[in-house]
Amino acid sequence: MKKPFNLRALLGFIFFTFVASVIYVIIQIILAPAVAPSSEITIRVKSDYILMLLQSLLGMFAIFLPNILKQKARLYIPSVMICAYAIFLFCGIILGEVRNFYHRIPHWDTILHIFSGAALGALGFSIVSLLNKSDTIKFSLSPGFVALFAFCFAVTLGVIWEIYEFSMDYFLKTNMQKYALESGELLMGQSALLDTMKDLIVDAAGAFVMSIIGYISLKNKNGWLNRLEIKRMQLIENQDIAK
Numbered sequence: 203m204k205k206p207f208n209l210r211a212l213l214g215f216i217f218f219t220f221v222a223s224v225i226y227v228i229i230q231i232i233l234a235p236a237v238a239p240s241s242e243i244t245i246r247v248k249s250d251y252i253l254m255l256l257q258s259l260l261g262m263f264a265i266f267l268p269n270i271l272k273q274k275a276r277l278y279i280p281s282v283m284i285c286a287y288a289i290f291l292f293c294g295i296i297l298g299e300v301r302n303f304y305h306r307i308p309h310w311d312t313i314l315h316i317f318s319g320a321a322l323g324a325l326g327f328s329i330v331s332l333l334n335k336s337d338t339i340k341f342s343l344s345p346g347f348v349a350l351f352a353f354c355f356a357v358t359l360g361v362i363w364e365i366y367e368f369s370m371d372y373f374l375k376t377n378m379q380k381y382a383l384e385s386g387e388l389l390m391g392q393s394a395l396l397d398t399m400k401d402l403i404v405d406a407a408g409a410f411v412m413s414i415i416g417y418i419s420l421k422n423k424n425g426w427l428n429r430l431e432i433k434r435m436q437l438i439e440n441q442d443i444a445k
Contacts, residue, residue, distance in 0.1 A: 209281050216292045217265050223258040223300050227251050238386065253376045254299050261295045276435040283430055286321060290314065304380075311380075315360070315401045319408025322359050326352030326409075327416045328432040345420035353406075353413040360405030364398055 231251045238245045268284045271277045294314055297303045303310045330348045343351075367378040380397035382388050389396075419427045 209285055212285065213265060213288055216288050216296075217262065219292065219296050220258050220262040220265065223296060224255065224262070227255045227258060227300070231255065249375050253370060253374055253378070256370075257295045257299055261291050264291055272435075278433045278435055280430055280432070283321075283324075283432070286317075290317060290321065311397070312400065312404050315404040316408040318363075319356050319360060319405040319410075320412040321408075322356035322405075323352045323409040323412030323416065324427070324430045325432075326355035327412075327427055328430065329355065331427075331431055332434065345417050348420060349413040349417035352416055353409045356409035356412070357402075357406050360402060360409070364401060367398075 230246070231248055234246060234248050234251055236248050238247050265288060268279045268287065272279060293303075298310060298314065327348060330343060330351055334342065364379075370376050370378050371381070380389075381394045388394070416427055
């Protein structure tokens with residue numbers, strides 16, 4: 203159950219990149235223009251860097267979230283889940299926003315949404331497993347219902363993320379929902395909705411694939427999901443004592 207040392211090193215490296223990004227972005231907020239000049243319409247402005255700052259600060263906190271859950275809720279989170287979570291933060295915030303991969307790398311946003319949909323689906327399975335093994339709540343659910351819950355859980359969080367993007371665009375005048383080209387030209391009709399709808403569709407696709415995989419695992423009782431399952435520390439301690 204021990205976390206490998208290289209996982210700690212990975213978390214430390216990603217945290218350092220968030221710290222460096224915060225320093226870099228603060229400097230850019232001071233130097234960047236409030237409005238892009240007409241001769242350089244693709245230049246980043248203060249609102250772009252303010253969004254980067256908020257997300258980098260969020261990333262600095264989020265990187266510690268698994269350890270906070272472990273200490274406060276006494277949960278065991280598999281190393282593979284923590285590793286995937288940390289890499290996703292790095293790819294979404296540092297590479298996606300700060301390094302502008304969302305514009306520079308084709309389909310970068312789509313890849314991350316597929317991954318997040320699948321990961322949130324796996325998290326949904328873990329939540330049901332935690333409830334099934336609770337000392338205060340006793341019930342048993344069919345594999346089909348568990349898979350349906352995991353799918354709905356992942357898609358709901360995907361919708362909440364799109365609401366967050368819309369809110370940032372509305373209040374900070376950013377372009378997280380890609381309703382405008384990098385040049386600033388506003389898109390019209392379905393073109394303006396394309397990014398949001400594509401994100402929701404690929405979120406659902408990733409969640410659906412994970413739900414099918416999880417359903418097969420539960421139906422066949424092959425234990426494949428156990429490697430991704432979040433558990434209570436007390437349950438693990440009791441199992442160790444029983445051995």
